[in-house]
Every structure is written in structure tokens, then in C-alpha cells.
Amino acid sequence: AQSVSQHNHHVILSEAASLELGCNYSYGGTVNLFWYVQYPGQHLQLLLKYFSGDPLVKGIKGFEAEFIKSKFSxxxxxxxxxxxxxxxxxxxxxxxxxxxxxxxxxILRVKS
Amino acid sequence: DAGVTQSPTHLIKTRGQHVTLRCSPISGHKSVSWYQQVLGQGPQFIFQYYEKEERGRGNFPDRFSARQFPNYSSELNVNALLLGDSALYLCASSFYRAYSSGANVLTFGAGSRLTVL
Structure with a gap:
């Protein structure tokens, strides 16, 4: 069965710090990959997606994600x-x- | 354009009761999926309906059932409620059934928060 592992459950950063959130999945075939975000009090929203092509995908609000097939990440x-x-x-x-x-x-908390 | 709408937003039930949750997809979307999100976990797939037929079912007991109506709205029913059914139930809609197209992504509603006492 497929599974998705996110390495950190809580991350605290100061404003202007750089962010990297890890994601690994277990599946050997072709996959489509997504990041969703849930702001406090709001519903799940799509941040970015990867279906094919350039493994570096850019989403909304300056976010990006890199698909590394060899690392399932x-x-x-x-x-x-x-x-x-x-x-x-x-x-x-x-x-x-x-x-x-x-x-x-x-859960990401950014300190102002 | 209205997004995915769900009702009710909050409800409290007692063990053994049943509950019906409702979802209206984005206009033009023919696929509706249901997910359960327990506190501290990611959403878990329950059902997908497309063109009024069940197209996928997650690892949930038969107490969970759903249906899709001719106008593509959907209901999720849960019978014989257990304490463990307390969760946020999310409905998501998409135009197509599968994800072969980059344009076909799930849009989620705000959810129905069910508390079972």
C-alpha cells in the first residue's frame, strides 16, 4: 500500500528564515504529487502539484517543491x-x- | 463561483446514532470524494463517486456509506456511531474521475466536524 511520510510534525521558524519540509512516499510506479496547505480556520488549499515534466514545480505564495524520483521525495x-x-x-x-x-x-509556526 | 459547500459545519451525536453529511461540488464537477481527518492526522480516503457511481472505497467499515445524486451533490452516511468516528469529514470535488490530467485536482470544502459522545 502507498504511504507518505512527513519528517517533522512541528516546525518553528523566525520570519525570513528558509523553509524545507520533507516528504517521502512509498510507491514504485508513476505518481502524481501534491502539497496542500491549511491555514488556521480555513479549508485545505492546493499549494502546488507535480504530474510530469520539470521536477522543480512552483506554486502559490513563493513555494516550490522538487520531485526526486530516485529518493522517492x-x-x-x-x-x-x-x-x-x-x-x-x-x-x-x-x-x-x-x-x-x-x-x-x-504544523509550521512562523514567529514575527 | 461557489466552492465546495458542506453541511452541517458542526454536529454532536451520541454513540449508536447515525449521521448524514452533505456536500455540493463546484458547478460542473462530476466527481465527489469523501475524506476523514482525525485530529493530528492527514485526511484518509473514504469514497469517490463519479457520475453517480461508486468508483473507489477506502479501508472503512460497512457502517460508512455514500451516494451521489443526479445534480452531483453527495451524502455520506455513518451508522452505529463510535467514539472513534469523531473527526472532520471533508468533501472534495473534481471534474474528472482520475488524475491523468494536470488540470484535474481536488478542491476541498471546509468540512463537517463530527463529535461523538
Whole structure:
């Protein structure tokens, strides 16, 4: 069965610090990869997605993620975080037709 | 454009009762999926419906059932509620059934928070 592992459950950063959230998945075939974000009091929103092509994908609000097939990874990055990036971030993989498998999430708190 | 709408937003039930949660997809979306998000965990896939037929089912007991109506709205039903069913139930819609197209992504609603006492 597919699984998604997010390495850190809680991350605390100061504003302007760089961010990297780890995501690894277990599936040997073709996958589609996603990062979703849930801001406090809001619903899950798509941050970025990878289907094919350039393994470095750019999303909204300055986020990017790199798909490294050999490492089964899809890490999320942002060069300089803002207080408004405080949220919970979920990595998800689709490899089975019609469902997403989510990681447990990483809660990011940015100190102003 | 209205997003995915879910009702009710919050509800409290007691063990053994049943519950019905409702979802209206984005206009034009034909696929509706249901996810359960327990506190501290990521969402878990329960069902997908496409064109009114069940197209996928996650690892949930038969107490969970769903259906999709001709207008593509959907209901999730849970019978014989257990304490462990307390969770945020998310509905998501998409245009297509599968993810072969980069344009086909899930859009989530705000969820229905169910508390079972």
C-alpha cells in the first residue's frame, strides 16, 4: 500500500528564515504529487502539484517543491517565510486511480 | 463561483446514532470524494463517486456509506456511531474521475466536524 511520510510534525521558524519540509512516499510506479496547505480556520488549499515534466514545480505564495524520483521525495521549500505562512502543510500522493494518500502533516509556526 | 459547500459545519451525536453529511461540488464537477481527518492526522480516503457511481472505497467499515445524486451533490452516511468516528469529514470535488490530467485536482470544502459522545 502507498504511504507518505512527513519528517517533522512541528516546525518553528523566525520570519525570513528558509523553509524545507520533507516528504517521502512509498510507491514504485508513476505518481502524481501534491502539497496542500491549511491555514488556521480555513479549508485545505492546493499549494502546488507535480504530474510530469520539470521536477522543480512552483506554486502559490513563493513555494516550490522538487520531485526526486530516485529518493522517492517531494520536499517543499520557500527561501524566506512570512508570519502569514503559519499553517499546517500536507504532502499527498496519487498513484491509485482515484484517491489521494496524505501524510500526517507538518504544523509550521512562523514567529514575527 | 461557489466552492465546495458542506453541511452541517458542526454536529454532536451520541454513540449508536447515525449521521448524514452533505456536500455540493463546484458547478460542473462530476466527481465527489469523501475524506476523514482525525485530529493530528492527514485526511484518509473514504469514497469517490463519479457520475453517480461508486468508483473507489477506502479501508472503512460497512457502517460508512455514500451516494451521489443526479445534480452531483453527495451524502455520506455513518451508522452505529463510535467514539472513534469523531473527526472532520471533508468533501472534495473534481471534474474528472482520475488524475491523468494536470488540470484535474481536488478542491476541498471546509468540512463537517463530527463529535461523538
Amino acid at each position: 517531494f520536499n517543499l521549500r520557500k527561501p524566506s517565510v512570512q508570519w502569514s505562512d503559519t499553517a499546517e502543510y500536507f504532502c499527498a500522493v496519487n498513484a491509485d486511480g482515484n484517491k489521494l494518500v496524505f501524510g500526517a502533516g507538518t
